[in-house]
Amino acid sequence: MHFIHADEIWRRFPQLRALALVIRNVAMLQSDRVDTTETVSEICKRLDDAPEGDLPSIQAWRRTYAEMGLKPTQYRCAAEALLRRLRKDKMLPRLHPLIDLLNAESANMGIPIAAFDVAKVLGSITVRLADGTEEHRTFQSEIERPAPGEVVFADEANHAHSRRWVFRQSAASVVCQESVSVLVVAEALHDAAEDDLGVLKARLLDRAARLDLVVTELAQINPRNRRFDYAGC
Incomplete structure (x- = not known):
């Protein structure tokens, strides 16, 4: 199996950088072992001084969405979205211990992080422009068809595991209590993206080790290293 961005994505967004890793033993992770209180508190303090819109990483995604014709x-x-919620509510929702950890790290770095249950993805994933035939399952169990030209994470069964690039994930591959192996992807487009993803990589590896999670494959993705290969379940 592999994760890759289509050539058309690289042509339009050559500044793109990404981090991909596979975390295993996820089903063994207990909620009481994941404490994001300190990280969330630090983020809230920073948001009191400057809103999320001041972050170069967020500004870069806003420009990208505008370029794609989205408001x-x-x-x-x-x-x-996570940062806005933190600024207003001073807390993040509790969903799943790994997702809670990833959401806190995403907000901390201002970089969107996606997580997919490997067992629920059919074949490899390509970030590409939709052709209009893909299916996306919402959390309300509805099936949507992304518009042609929309950026999606598509697997070999033509399921769109995300919509509008890093806006919304699919319910089809959501991480749950039974999930064992999880593909994690972080993407950034700002000038310091490569360095910031390196910091994020170090933080995730540290937290995984503390929680007895196993990272079996990992790579930073850039124009020179575009494909991430990983084993299935």
């Missing part, structure tokens, strides 16, 4: 105030990247 940045209507469709926000997942990291900006």
